[in-house]
Amino acid sequence: MSTGDGVPGPGDTPGLAIHTEVPKHEHIGSKETVFELKDLSVFYGDTPAVRNVSMDIFKNDITALIGPSGCGKSTLIRCLNRMNDLIPTAKVTGQLLYHGEDLYGGNVDPVQVRKLIGMVFQKPNPFPKSIYDNIAFGPRTLGMQGDMDDIVEKALRDAALWDEVKDRLHSNAYGMSGGQQQRLCIARCIAVQPDVILMDEPCSALDPISTGKIEDLMLDLKERYSIVIVTHNMQQAARVSDRTAFLIVELTADEKDRWGEIVEYDETEKIFTNPSDERTEAYISGRFG
């Protein structure tokens, strides 16, 4: 798998393309879109979790999803690599295009989707195996060619973890600190050279120093990957992201059902300095949420 100048994408990795020919990428301004969400809604059973989300997510951007608890940020990000398929009752309506191709199309294999769109979770979830085997799991799953030692070293270097663990590659990953475990999960994710990395509150279980390291890492990684991050931490969204979507919780009149809706989606700087919606302003200035 040659990634040329280090910009992996379905175009460069025909072996990993979802099924059909990838159509010509659409451009908005100078930026290439990775995801186009059109009226996307997610239900658990008959209960809506997120409703009518429309947004474009761009290549080599860090896109942040912020909003109060229960606004469906995690549900939304889990649509992007079809992680919601693992929940039997989850149902997605509307349209979600990935490089122009319908991600929920009939011929799309969710396992294949997740090879291209990796994910880092809220709680670090290394496998109870050695550091080496954690990184090698994905490349072995994909049958990647090349020397496994090199693949592991490169992934750990890219995740700025190599110097800390190079002398104990074969010890159990659970011996690492929480922050190291989370960077291991990021390394594990980039070892398979995905196109997109989804991060679901990756720092919420970490201390400020570990959080800082992961934020630095994200800024490095966006040179080569497109990143979508869900965060509770507005400062984090402001520090790392290029674009920010703000979601809120909507209630029915009888307060029986609640779901998330998007209020505003724009460049991060605008969201935080000059939001167009007063609810966004109220939230970012700490008046609710």
Add this chain to the structure above:
Amino acid sequence: MGSPDVVSSGRLAGEPARRLSAASPRHGEKVIRGLLILCAALSIATTTGIMISLVGPSIGFFREVSAIDFLFGTEWSPVIQPPSFGVLPLVVGTLSVTLWGLIFAVPIGLAAAIYLSEYAHPRVRSILKPTLEVLAGIPTVALGFFAFSFVTPLLQDLWPGFLGDGPNIFNALSAGLVIGLMIVPIIASISEDAMSAVPAGLREGAAALGASRMRVALRVVFPAALSGIVASIVLGISRAIGETMIVLMAAGATPNMTFNPVESILAMTAFIGVTATGDIATGTIEYDTIFAVGLLLFVMTLVMNLISIRLVRKYREVYE
């Protein structure tokens, strides 16, 4: 035990008492604690009692027969003159039946556990798992009858010629298969518990790397649940070794030192069962034989449990 007045003494009347002692001495707590200790002690006492009752008559046996002749002798004929007390044919008989049982039960039990834990819809699982556990409650005498009257004729009918002679009317294979059937629910149910206890985060992490369900199950969940899985198999082996009724009814009573599944054998438990219910006077060497064989059975199970504990400690993957 201080009464409330002691603590509140020195306060003005009407001032709320800042009492530190308990309102009542809570005798009930001590009674419950005592009962719980009693229950825990009872199981230890029982085990010790069994040990003592086995060892006593066994000592009598080993005064007459040397341990070496007993453990390594290949001829078992305790009631024929001159008697011979080589226990190996019985041990081999027991191991043979256990082996056939495991060959049947381990793959099926583990496959069932993987299906229930990783594939089955929660609603399907909520029906299947209790059904499976009911299977574990079938009286073994019914299973023994099933082995003798259904499985053996079936095996005789279906036996392919190129494998040589078909099964004897009493044979190790039929008993082994039905013992396997008996321990499938044990292996499946306990392994499923162990696999379901693996945190969902590990599954999600593997799925997010593009691993298929089967790969998640075999490469992540299975190793993480290994200690529980091994425990289920060990429990299954213990049940198989100790099973009496099925081997008595289906495997025969011929001390036969062979792993050939079509031949009749005599398992250790079957010998004990037959002899103990037969016409034998206490205090005779024949009577003591039962206890010697019983003691050996006890030691075999114990050693196996110890080995499995070591194996589990060595290979298990610990997650927080």
